[in-house]
Amino acid sequence: MDNKIALFHDYLRVERQYSDQTVRAYLSDINEFTLFLAETGKASDLVTVDLLDVRVFLSHLYENEDVQRTIARKVSALRSFYDFLVRNDFMESNPFAGVQLRKAGRHLPRYFYEQEMTKLFETAAKDDSMLGIRNQLLLEMLYDTGMRVSEAAELTLLEIDAGARVISVTGKGNKTRIVPYGHYLVALLKTYEATIRPALMRNAKHVHDNLLVNKNGDPLTPSGIEYVLKQLGKKAGLTQDVTAHMFRHTFATDLLNNGADLRTVQQLLGHSSLSTTQIYTHVTRENLQESYRNFFPRAVDD
Numbered sequence: 001m002d003n004k005i006a007l008f009h010d011y012l013r014v015e016r017q018y019s020d021q022t023v024r025a026y027l028s029d030i031n032e033f034t035l036f037l038a039e040t041g042k043a044s045d046l047v048t049v050d051l052l053d054v055r056v057f058l059s060h061l062y063e064n065e066d067v068q069r070t071i072a073r074k075v076s077a078l079r080s081f082y083d084f085l086v087r088n089d090f091m092e093s094n095p096f097a098g099v100q101l102r103k104a105g106r107h108l109p110r111y112f113y114e115q116e117m118t119k120l121f122e123t124a125a126k127d128d129s130m131l132g133i134r135n136q137l138l139l140e141m142l143y144d145t146g147m148r149v150s151e152a153a154e155l156t157l158l159e160i161d162a163g164a165r166v167i168s169v170t171g172k173g174n175k176t177r178i179v180p181y182g183h184y185l186v187a188l189l190k191t192y193e194a195t196i197r198p199a200l201m202r203n204a205k206h207v208h209d210n211l212l213v214n215k216n217g218d219p220l221t222p223s224g225i226e227y228v229l230k231q232l233g234k235k236a237g238l239t240q241d242v243t244a245h246m247f248r249h250t251f252a253t254d255l256l257n258n259g260a261d262l263r264t265v266q267q268l269l270g271h272s273s274l275s276t277t278q279i280y281t282h283v284t285r286e287n288l289q290e291s292y293r294n295f296f297p298r299a300v301d302d
Contacts, residue, residue: 004046005030008084029077033057047091049082054095068101075099111249116238117143123236130196131215135228137188138212138220142244144181145169146251146269149222149244156209162189171270179268252280 005027012018012026034046036057061071079096086094112120124136142152151169159168166180197213204217212220220228225244233242248269255265266277 002034002046004085004090005081007088008081011084025073026077026080029074030081032074033078036060047085049095051095051098054099058099058101072101075101110240110243110246111253112246116236117250119236120232120238120242124232130199133188133192133196134200134212135232137185137192138225138228139232139247140185140188141181142247143251144185145179146248147179147244148248148270149225152244153210153212153220153222153225155211157193157211158209160189160211162186169270172272175270175272177267177270249280252277256280 008030009023009027012023013020018026037046037049037053040056058071058075061074075096079094079099082091082094082096085091121136121139124132124139126132127135138152141147145167147155147169148171151171154170155167159170161168165182165186166178169177169179171177197211200213200215201207201217203215204213208219210219212225214220214224222244229242229244233240236242252265252269255268256262262274262277265280266274269277271277
């Protein structure tokens, strides 16, 4: 190992107290850069690297289709390494200091098509056992309110106002928002709270007021919710894994497609910034374009 890399290794392990796995990742990224320099002949060693060498290396990473997150990690590791060299007077400046990475395109949220939602709800409705009815409630609540999975898991009986048909949802940063719900959820909540939950709570190890419970009467955890949804998706024959966040995305997309304004959707989702909510406009724009192509005569060639 190059002496400078060995010193950096000791710095990460002793001074920064990074885990062995993190240290190995840093050294792997430095080794990849070293091999690239040797193969291309762009620099004789690590301390003679300049900005041009860095740019050629970045082009190599992008051309080899490394994902944005991986490229960012590699640049971060190399920037830290060269910061170390500068602080210890091995170099005068850090060639990675001013590197600007390409902005990653935001991934469009995955949401359900109407046929998928129908199949999922129909599959859940076939199970009229206690846990089956709880699962029907779970599906309806996630779709009706756009809750995060953690919010659904932590929801308590006292946060549901059946008279006003609203739920007080405690979100990120302990911020509370009021979300209405529809008549399908009204009926399920009435049945679940009156008979299903009390029966399941007989097995509980301790008393609690969480709405959603498992077969032992304990609060249903976020991972428990995701497991239930995944199993329901398989039973329904859906090709992709079903997640709680897909219901949240579908909730937002359906609101916008049916005329809701962006600010309302922001408040219902509990987003602190409107820019976070704007990702859904890309989805609705795709729907508009598809409708335009399908229904407007001049949209397609003869």
